[in-house]
Amino acid sequence: MSSEVLVVRKYPNRKVRQFEKIAELANKYSVIAIAKLNKVRSAQIMEIRKTMRGQLELLVVKNKIALKSLATLNKNGLDKLNEYIKGQNLFIFTNINPFKLSLILEKNKVLLPAKGGDIASEPIIIPAGNTGLAPGPVLSEFKESKVITKIEGGSIWVTKDTIVAEPGEVISPKLASLLSKLGIKPIKAGLVVDVVYWDGLLLSGKDLRIDLDEYLNQIRSAYTQSLNVAIKAEYPASKQVTEILLKQAFIGAISVAKESNYLTKESADMILGSAEANAQKLLQLAKQKGYTA
Numbered sequence: 001m002s003s004e005v006l007v008v009r010k011y012p013n014r015k016v017r018q019f020e021k022i023a024e025l026a027n028k029y030s031v032i033a034i035a036k037l038n039k040v041r042s043a044q045i046m047e048i049r050k051t052m053r054g055q056l057e058l059l060v061v062k063n064k065i066a067l068k069s070l071a072t073l074n075k076n077g078l079d080k081l082n083e084y085i086k087g088q089n090l091f092i093f094t095n096i097n098p099f100k101l102s103l104i105l106e107k108n109k110v111l112l113p114a115k116g117g118d119i120a121s122e123p124i125i126i127p128a129g130n131t132g133l134a135p136g137p138v139l140s141e142f143k144e145s146k147v148i149t150k151i152e153g154g155s156i157w158v159t160k161d162t163i164v165a166e167p168g169e170v171i172s173p174k175l176a177s178l179l180s181k182l183g184i185k186p187i188k189a190g191l192v193v194d195v196v197y198w199d200g201l202l203l204s205g206k207d208l209r210i211d212l213d214e215y216l217n218q219i220r221s222a223y224t225q226s227l228n229v230a231i232k233a234e235y236p237a238s239k240q241v242t243e244i245l246l247k248q249a250f251i252g253a254i255s256v257a258k259e260s261n262y263l264t265k266e267s268a269d270m271i272l273g274s275a276e277a278n279a280q281k282l283l284q285l286a287k288q289k290g291y292t293a
Contacts, residue, residue, distance in 0.1 A: 018061045022069035025057055025093040026078075032197040033092040033101060034084055041110075044190055045090070048108055056094035056101070066091065076200040084195040098196040102208035109190030113180050116173030124165040124179070124186045131156045131182055141178040 026032055037060070049058055063085045070078055094101060114124075126147050133156045142149050147162045164179075165171055165186075171179075179186060196203045227241060236242040257267035258274070 015062075015065055018059075018065050019069045021059060022061060022066055022091070023072055025059065025091075026070060026073055026075070029057075029093040029095055030199050031092075031094045031096065031098055031101065032078075032081065033094070033098065034081070034194050034196075035090045035092060035105070035191040036194050037088040037090055040090070040189065040191055044108060044110065048105075048191070052104070055096060056092055059091045059093070060089070061091065063089065075197075077202060078197060080202050081195065081197050089194075090191065092191075092193075098193070098198050098203055099208055099210060101196075102193050102205070103210065103212075105191045105193060106209075109188045111185035112187045112189045113185050114171045114176040114187050116171065116176050118171045118176065118187050120165040120167055120169050120171060120186065121188055122167055122186070123163050124171075124184070126158055126162050126164055126179075126182060126184065128158050128160045128162075131158060133181060138178070138181060141174055141181075145175055145178060 045058060048056075066085055066089075067082060070081065092101070096104070126145070130152075131149075134154060135151050135156055139149065139156065142156070142158075145162075145164045147164065148159045150157050150159055164175060171186075193205045193208055195205065196208065226237075227244075230237040230241045231244055231248075234245060236245060254267055254270070256262075257264055258270045261271055263271060
């Protein structure tokens with residue numbers, strides 16, 4: 001007679017606590033963000049934990065634990081997050097608006113030396129001037145990178161600012177070596193949000209990136225255009241528009257008063273000045289014809 005033995009797998013306490021912690025935080029906060037841990041230093045994570053204490057919580061767990069824990073939750077669309085839980089991840093739980101969160105993390109990035117195979121995120125420029133490097137084999141590295149140089153005072157000088165890598169280009173090992181010798185750190189490193197779950201909505205990292213300078217320029221342009229429209233329509237939409245319209249009306253009224261020789265406190269000086277100028281012209285014409293005063 002055979003008997004079945006039920007085997008209950010015992011999970012380590014640490015994994016059980018992580019499983020429970022994920023579920024607890026996911027229920028507590030409206031925003032669940034996933035950031036990749038490549039090119040992220042532990043000091044940066046510790047600094048964010050310190051400065052943002054009480055506003056967000058960071059957690060690094062095994063992907064399997066995260067997937068199993070999130071699967072137990074009844075949150076609309078949360079399962080869509082599963083496909084992004086790959087590689088090394090940092091889970092961020094917060095109620096901060098995801099766009100603001102992305103800006104906060106962007107400000108906490110640091111510059112690191114480039115390595116062969118890194119991707120340039122911005123144009124990499126070798127500036128003109130004295131490099132402080134002595135002439136030697138390094139000259140060939142400058143040449144390969146199409147950087148024009150000259151020798152002066154026993155040092156290598158770069159004759160003009162030179163872009164050696166455009167955004168999206170792979171940095172070669174030789175270029176990385178040259179940049180390191182020049183003390184140029186072109187790689188921004190830090191937490192980058194890969195995806196965010198926000199009250200049932202899934203947003204990619206690209207969706208969250210805002211160019212604040214461009215956004216500010218658009219606001220300024222919109223303000224200028226609306227101001228011009230209001231002025232042309234003579235619509236006193238704001239204090240600024242009203243002041244401009246009153247100034248224009250005042251200038252127009254003075255002009256009409258001057259042309260019609262209508263004396264007021266404001267137009268008297270212009271009318272009398274114009275009359276005096278005309279009288280002087282008439283006097284000159286009279287003198288030319290032989291008349292004397």
